Amino acid sequence: MTNKKPLIFVTNDDGYKARGIKLLVDILKPMGEVVVVAPQTEMSGKSHSITAGLPLRLTEICIEDSYKEYALEGTPVDCVKMGFDNVLKRRPDFLFAGINHGANTSINTIYSGTMAAAMEGCAENVPSVGFSLCDNDKNAPLDGCLPFVEKIIKEVMTNGLNDGVCLNVNFPTGKIKGIKVGHQAKGYWTEEFDKTEQQNGSTIYWLGGEYHCTDKNPDADWNAVSAGYASVVPMQVDFTAWRELPQTKQRFENL
Amino acid sequence: MTNKKPLIFVTNDDGYKARGIKLLVDILKPMGEVVVVAPQTEMSGKSHSITAGLPLRLTEICIEDSYKEYALEGTPVDCVKMGFDNVLKRRPDFLFAGINHGANTSINTIYSGTMAAAMEGCAENVPSVGFSLCDNDKNAPLDGCLPFVEKIIKEVMTNGLNDGVCLNVNFPTGKIKGIKVGHQAKGYWTEEFDKTEQQNGSTIYWLGGEYHCTDKNPDADWNAVSAGYASVVPMQVDFTAWRELPQTKQRFENL
Numbered sequence: 001m002t003n004k005k006p007l008i009f010v011t012n013d014d015g016y017k018a019r020g021i022k023l024l025v026d027i028l029k030p031m032g033e034v035v036v037v038a039p040q041t042e043m044s045g046k047s048h049s050i051t052a053g054l055p056l057r058l059t060e061i062c063i064e065d066s067y068k069e070y071a072l073e074g075t076p077v078d079c080v081k082m083g084f085d086n087v088l089k090r091r092p093d094f095l096f097a098g099i100n101h102g103a104n105t106s107i108n109t110i111y112s113g114t115m116a117a118a119m120e121g122c123a124e125n126v127p128s129v130g131f132s133l134c135d136n137d138k139n140a141p142l143d144g145c146l147p148f149v150e151k152i153i154k155e156v157m158t159n160g161l162n163d164g165v166c167l168n169v170n171f172p173t174g175k176i177k178g179i180k181v182g183h184q185a186k187g188y189w190t191e192e193f194d195k196t197e198q199q200n201g202s203t204i205y206w207l208g209g210e211y212h213c214t215d216k217n218p219d220a221d222w223n224a225v226s227a228g229y230a231s232v233v234p235m236q237v238d239f240t241a242w243r244e245l246p247q248t249k250q251r252f253e254n255l
Numbered sequence: 256m257t258n259k260k261p262l263i264f265v266t267n268d269d270g271y272k273a274r275g276i277k278l279l280v281d282i283l284k285p286m287g288e289v290v291v292v293a294p295q296t297e298m299s300g301k302s303h304s305i306t307a308g309l310p311l312r313l314t315e316i317c318i319e320d321s322y323k324e325y326a327l328e329g330t331p332v333d334c335v336k337m338g339f340d341n342v343l344k345r346r347p348d349f350l351f352a353g354i355n356h357g358a359n360t361s362i363n364t365i366y367s368g369t370m371a372a373a374m375e376g377c378a379e380n381v382p383s384v385g386f387s388l389c390d391n392d393k394n395a396p397l398d399g400c401l402p403f404v405e406k407i408i409k410e411v412m413t414n415g416l417n418d419g420v421c422l423n424v425n426f427p428t429g430k431i432k433g434i435k436v437g438h439q440a441k442g443y444w445t446e447e448f449d450k451t452e453q454q455n456g457s458t459i460y461w462l463g464g465e466y467h468c469t470d471k472n473p474d475a476d477w478n479a480v481s482a483g484y485a486s487v488v489p490m491q492v493d494f495t496a497w498r499e500l501p502q503t504k505q506r507f508e509n510l
Contacts, residue, residue, distance in 0.1 A: 047303035048365045049330075055451070055459040075304075077366075081462065085446040107378055109494055110303045110371075111332075119494075123362055123443060151510045159506065164441075165496045167503075181504040183495040186419075188378060191340040196310070204310040207336065232507045234499035239364055239374075240438040241420045244489035248422075249436040251414065252487045255406045 005066070006032035006157065009092040009121070011079045012100060013043045013113025014138075016061060016071045020099035023142055024131065027150050028096065029067060031157065035092070036061075036069040037083035039076060039113075044102065046075045048116040058082060076113035080120040094157060095121030098131035098169075099149065101138050105170050105221040105231065106185035106213060115168055115235070122166035123237045127156055129167040134225050145171035148179065148230050161234075168233040172225045180229040182219030188212055260321070261287035261412065264347040264376070266334045267355060268298045268368025269393075271316060271326045275354035278397055279386065282405050283351065284322060286412065290347070291316075291324040292338035294331060294368075299357065301330045303371040313337060331368035335375040349412060350376030353386030353424075354404065356393050360425050360476040360486065361440040361468060370423055370490070377421035378492045382411055384422040389480050400426035403434065403485050416489075423488040427480045435484040437474025443467055 008028050012021040016038035028034050040059065051074045062069040070087060072079050076097070084091065100114040109115050114130045121128030131149055133142055152169060161167065168184075194206040213222045224231040263283050267276040271293035283289050295314065306329045317324040325342060327334050331352070339346065355369040364370050369385045376383030386404055388397055407424060416422065423439075445467065448460040468477045479486040 045305045045307045047301075047305075047332075047371070049302040049304040050300045050366055050462060052300045052462055055461060056448075057457070057459055077302075078462065081446045081464075082448065082460065086448050086460065107492065110374065110378075110492060111305055116302070116365075119365065123365070148510075152507065155506060155510060162499065165499050168494075179507050179510055181500060181507050183497065183500070184493050186493075191336045193311075193337070193341050202312070204312055205337065205341065206310060207305060207307055207333065209336075232503060234496040234503045235494040236496040236499075237362065237365060237494075238439050238441075239423075239490040239492075239494070241489040241491040242438065244417065244420050244491075245436065245438070248487060248489045251410060252407065252434050252436050255403075255410060255434055 006093040007088065007090065008032045008034045009083050009088065009095045010034060010036045011038045011076055011097050011117045013039065013046060013076045014101050015039050015042045016069065018101065020101055020142060023146060024096060024099050027153065033066045035083065035088055037072055037079040037087055039079060040071040040073045043075050043113045045111050046113040047111050048077050049075050051075060051078050056082065076117040077120050080117050084124060092126055095126050095128040096153065099142060100132035102132065102136045103134035103170060104130065104132040104168060105134065105225055106187040109168060109184055118166045119237050122164060125163045127161040129156055129169060131169045133171050135173045140173055144174065144176055148176060164236055164238065165234050168235050170221055170225050170231045172228050176230050177228040179232055180219055180224035181232045182221055182224055184233055185213050185215040185220035185222035187214055187222060261348040262343065262345065263287045263289045264338050264343065264350045265289060265291045266293045266331055266352050266372045268294065268301060268331045269356050270294050270297045271324065273356065275356055275397060278401060279351060279354050282408065288321045290338065290343055292327055292334040292342055294334060295326040295328045298330050298368045300366050301368040302366050303332050304330050306330060306333050311337065331372040332375045335372050339379060347381055350381050350383040351408065354397060355387035357387060357391045358389035358425060359385065359387040359423060360480055361442040364423060364439055373421040374492050377419060380418045382416040384411055384424060386424045388426050390428045395428055399429065399431055403431060419491055419493065420489050423490050425476055425480050425486045427483050431485050432483040434487055435474055435479035436487045437476060437479055439488055440468050440470040440475035440477035442469055442477060
């Protein structure tokens with residue numbers, strides 16, 4: 001890299017007006033040229049979904065020399081695609097997503113729009129990090145995690161990340177004891193649908209549920225956060241269960 | 256398992272009326288009690304997204320002794336959650352998703368609603384398989400792949416799958432040379448947005464794009480299918496890049 005300022009792409013899944021993304025941008029502005037393309041409206045739980053066959057509208061929110069902000073009527077992954085292919089003049093040097101309002105630990109990672117954006121950046125070989133505060137209250141204080149967000153960003157901007165790998169960073173609320181690096185915790189949801197009987201006799205359902213962690217390892221992301229640590233998990237976009245290949249070959253190749 | 260018929264859950268992302276799911280159900284009906292909960296409308300590209308904060312409507316399509324079919328105004332993963340928690344009387348023995356109209360090889364896996372449904376089943380430790388025909392034409396002939404779908408289903412119903420592992424099965428069009436077991440191919444999309452200028456001066460965008468495979472290994476799913484083989488890839492819901500853990504610990508735990 002030359003002395004040129006790095007080009008930093010930012011998105012989230014809570015929408016461009018969310019507090020978390022504003023605080024992330026405040027940290028990043030002194031570090032480079034920052035371009036935000038974030039959803040117009042909240043897109044939590046949208047995972048890696050893309051908008052195919054429907055129109056996407058892009059709105060300029062703020063255009064300055066070293067800071068540009070756009071809102072897109074689309075999902076977080078739409079934002080990354082729109083940013084990389086239609087807004088930025090070149091491939092960005094880094095992608096940061098968040099700070100998400102809500103946990104993206106354990107199995108929640110696969111539902112997360114924030115982590116999907118980071119995975120999309122990583123699939124394009126751009127060093128990418130998703131940040132989340134493990135508190136669904138949109139007014140939960142974010143101050144405690146900001147020094148850690150800054151330290152992690154500086155490390156990634158200095159040393160990069162390996163191709164095909166991104167980071168999933170989750171913060172506890174309250175005082176943060178330090179950083180633990182570990183794996184995606186094993187766990188599951190028991191869903192409970194709230195039912196509403198309608199006047200016409202039909203029923204509508206509302207998705208709810210409760211998370212259960214089955215992982216005893218203290219380095220597992222859910223456990224690290226529960227113990228008051230920031231959790232960092234390196235993640236990949238290759239879903240292959242490599243250790244299963246020999247057995248799977250044996251079973252299926254000669255059917 | 257007793258002599259009781261196995262309970263088989265079926266879904267897709269093309270909607271309950273799609274040809275692919277009808278053919279899959281035809282294969283499964285003689286093998287057990289089949290329950291379909293599939294999206295009311297097409298949900299391609301919805302990945303692992305869930306409908307939180309919006310109502311879900313469930314419609315009975317067909318209720319027979321050993322076959323039940325429902326349509327849900329939701330995503331494929333909503334269908335799995337609704338099926339497991341609200342429709343089935345017990346945890347199903349197997350989940351089969353598809354047959355999807357369109358390829359779910361390589362990076363497409365992460366956008367796929369069909370594979371998200373299989374991954375959701377797998378997260379619940381139900382042996383799950385997603386089937387896809389690599390042809391976006393909804394009228395593409397499915398006959399060629401049906402004997403392979405049946406053979407793979409029988410193998411899975413006889414020997415199960417390890418917890419946390421599901422199968423991603425993709426078929427070529429035309430004559431199938433056999434089955435190759437391998438990994439998710441490395442590759443990426445170059446997006447190209449089609450633009451429409453509107454009368455009010457604003458622009459709307461339509462997501463398009465072209466896929467590029469960068470994987471030379473003949474066992475990689477995209478390459479296997481391109482060579483005329485059915486591809487079987489074991490997949491997992493753990494996105495941790497385990498090989499990166501030691502280096503990541505060193506870099507981030509003492510920041």
